[in-house]
Amino acid sequence: MSPQQPEETSARGPARDQELREQEVLAVLPRLTQLGNVLNRGRLTERAMEASAVHVDRPAMSVLLMLHMSDQPLRVGEIAARMQVVGPHVTRQVNELQRRGLIVRVADPEDRRARLVEATAEGAAAAERYMRTLVGWFADALTGWSDQDRQDLGRLLGRFTDDLTAHLAALDDHPAPEE
Amino acid sequence: MSPQQPEETSARGPARDQELREQEVLAVLPRLTQLGNVLNRGRLTERAMEASAVHVDRPAMSVLLMLHMSDQPLRVGEIAARMQVVGPHVTRQVNELQRRGLIVRVADPEDRRARLVEATAEGAAAAERYMRTLVGWFADALTGWSDQDRQDLGRLLGRFTDDLTAHLAALDDHPAPEE
DNA sequence: TATTGTTATACTCTATAACTATA
DNA sequence: TATAGTTATAGAGTATAACAATA
Numbered sequence: 238m239s240p241q242q243p244e245e246t247s248a249r250g251p252a253r254d255q256e257l258r259e260q261e262v263l264a265v266l267p268r269l270t271q272l273g274n275v276l277n278r279g280r281l282t283e284r285a286m287e288a289s290a291v292h293v294d295r296p297a298m299s300v301l302l303m304l305h306m307s308d309q310p311l312r313v314g315e316i317a318a319r320m321q322v323v324g325p326h327v328t329r330q331v332n333e334l335q336r337r338g339l340i341v342r343v344a345d346p347e348d349r350r351a352r353l354v355e356a357t358a359e360g361a362a363a364a365e366r367y368m369r370t371l372v373g374w375f376a377d378a379l380t381g382w383s384d385q386d387r388q389d390l391g392r393l394l395g396r397f398t399d400d401l402t403a404h405l406a407a408l409d410d411h412p413a414p415e416e
Numbered sequence: 417m418s419p420q421q422p423e424e425t426s427a428r429g430p431a432r433d434q435e436l437r438e439q440e441v442l443a444v445l446p447r448l449t450q451l452g453n454v455l456n457r458g459r460l461t462e463r464a465m466e467a468s469a470v471h472v473d474r475p476a477m478s479v480l481l482m483l484h485m486s487d488q489p490l491r492v493g494e495i496a497a498r499m500q501v502v503g504p505h506v507t508r509q510v511n512e513l514q515r516r517g518l519i520v521r522v523a524d525p526e527d528r529r530a531r532l533v534e535a536t537a538e539g540a541a542a543a544e545r546y547m548r549t550l551v552g553w554f555a556d557a558l559t560g561w562s563d564q565d566r567q568d569l570g571r572l573l574g575r576f577t578d579d580l581t582a583h584l585a586a587l588d589d590h591p592a593p594e595e
Numbered sequence: 596t597a598t599t600g601t602t603a604t605a606c607t608c609t610a611t612a613a614c615t616a617t618a
Numbered sequence: 619t620a621t622a623g624t625t626a627t628a629g630a631g632t633a634t635a636a637c638a639a640t641a
Contacts, residue, residue, distance in 0.1 A: 254559075255555060255556075255559075258555035258558050258559070258566065259548075259551050259552065259555040261555075261558075261566055261567070261570050262551045262554040262555045262558070263547075263551050264570060265569070265570045265573055265574065266547075266550070266551065266554070267485065268573055268574045268577045269455060269554075269573070270455075271577050271581065272451075272452075272455075272573070272576075272577045272580075273451075273452055273455035273456050274500055275577070275580055275581055275584065276448060276449075276451075276452035276455075276456075277452050277455075277456045278500065278609090279500070279584070281584065284584075284587070294630080294631090295630085295631085296630090296631065296632080306446065312599080312600090313599075313600060313601090314598090314599065314600075321453055321457065321458065322631095322632065322633085323632075323633060323634080324599080324600065324601085325600085325601070325602080325603090325632085325633075325634085326631080326632055326633075327600095328600065328601055328602085329601095329631095329632095332601095345599095348598095348599080348640080348641075349639085349640060349641085350598070350599045350600070350639065350640045350641065351598095351599055351600075351640090352599090352600085368442075368445075369438075371445070372438050372441045372442050372445065373434075373438065374583065374584070374587070375441040375445070375580065376434060376437035376438040376440075376441045377434075377437075377583055378576070378579045378580040378582075378583040378584075379437050379440075379441070379576075379579065380433075380434075380437070382437075382575075382579075386572060386575075387437065387440055388440070389568050389572055390444075390572040390573075390576055391440050391443060391444045393565060393568055393569040393572065393573075394444055394447055394448070394451070394569075394572075394573070395444065395447045396561075396565075397451075397557070397558075397569055398447045398450050398451045398454070400557045400558065401451075401454060401554065401557040402450065402454055403557075404553065404556055404557040405454065405458070405460065405463075405553070405557075408463070408553070457632090473607080473608090474607085474608085475607085475608065475609085491622075491623090492622075492623060492624090493621090493622060493623080501608095501609065501610085502609070502610060502611080503622080503623065503624085504609085504610075504611085504612095504623085504624070504625080504626090505608080505609055505610075506623095507623065507624055507625085508608095508609095508624095508625095511624095524622095527617080527618075527621095527622080528616085528617060528618085529616065529617045529618065529621070529622045529623070530617095530621095530622055530623075531622090531623080596641100597640105597641080598639100598640085598641070599638100599639085599640080599641095600637100600638085600639085600640100601636105601637080601638075601639100602635100602636085602637075602638100603634105603635085603636080603637095604633100604634085604635080604636100605632100605633080605634075605635095606631105606632085606633070606634090607630100607631085607632080607633090608629100608630085608631085608632100609628100609629085609630085609631105610627100610628080610629075610630095611626105611627085611628075611629095612625100612626085612627080612628095613624105613625085613626080613627100614623105614624080614625075614626095615622100615623085615624075615625100616621100616622085616623085616624100617620105617621085617622080617623100618619100618620080618621070618622095
């Protein structure tokens with residue numbers, strides 16, 4: 238992390254800026270990898286489910302959580318789109334959640350091909366317990382942070398995720414200009 | 417997570433702080449989920465491998481990258497520990513990388529049970545191409561950010577990952593104090 | 596004919612168990 | 619007896635293909 242003067246930086250032109258950004262990203266890359274591991278692997282989900290007494294598969298928990306955060310019944314296709322997975326995968330999880338009484342399928346009045354997936358009272362309560370457990374852990378990890386740092390983290394993380402998502406989507410359209 | 421002292425005066429106690437942090441985390445949670453998806457799923461790795469003309473499996477790429485970032489031959493057990501996976505998984509990936517000539521196994525002079533895994537020139541070049549592609553994409557996504565924001569992101573992300581990792585590890589030792 | 600969802604199947608990634616060789 | 623690694627096998631998670639019902 239070499240400190241630099243903003244004026245100096247921009248005076249050197251875009252190529253130099255790019256190089257500086259790459260230096261910084263290079264330093265953060267291992268942390269991003271680590272964060273990805275903690276979020277996906279690392280049994281974070283399993284532990285939160287255990288702590289909140291929710292006993293379903295991890296993918297099913299994702300579906301239930303997605304449903305809970307939407308505050309509205311969703312179609313299978315919509316759930317799949319939001320989770321960035323394919324339809325059949327969601328069907329399987331919805332089947333399991335239904336078996337356990339955590340969701341129900343109701344008729345979609347607007348389209349008889351589709352059905353709406355809706356959390357039961359029990360399902361909503363389970364999702365709420367799970368989410369509060371997880372959020373509590375994250376919040377605990379931020380103990381000792383200044384208000385400013387916490388706000389900055391939220392702001393920058395959101396912006397970074399959006400920008401990264403947008404840039405990767407753009408790569409699909411303009412396939413890789415040579416570097 | 418119910419605060420024991422319901423009525424707080426203007427002075428903010430720890431319980432109130434906790435609640436504030438949870439509010440902020442709740443807002444960032446979807447973004448963290450999204451970021452986790454982008455990093456792990458979303459074909460980011462596959463696309464970077466394609467763009468850098470590296471043709472191995474995704475887990476094998478992780479091993480090769482880990483080796484490249486260590487700048488030193490590593491034992492299978494050490495790679496597994498750093499990747500947080502089990503030994504046999506690494507063995508499989510190392511086998512494939514060896515078949516493709518990207519790594520070699522050399523004798524460990526200090527322990528004849530173990531062998532050291534080392535990237536070949538070709539393997540190191542492939543890892544370097546891959547890493548530069550990925551870092552380039554991330555850096556591009558940060559175009560238009562102020563120097564301050566970029567530095568803050570790096571700093572806060574690193575700290576967050578460390579604190580989160582530490583907190584989750586602590587949960588293993590003091591299993592969930594009842595609330 | 597296109598779209599929503601389901602069923603059946605296959606593939607990828609990672610873990611556990613059993614074993615070998617060296618310490 | 620304990621440790622490093624490998625081989626064989628099993629499981630979780632997700633995708634693709636083929637199909638049904640409705641639009």
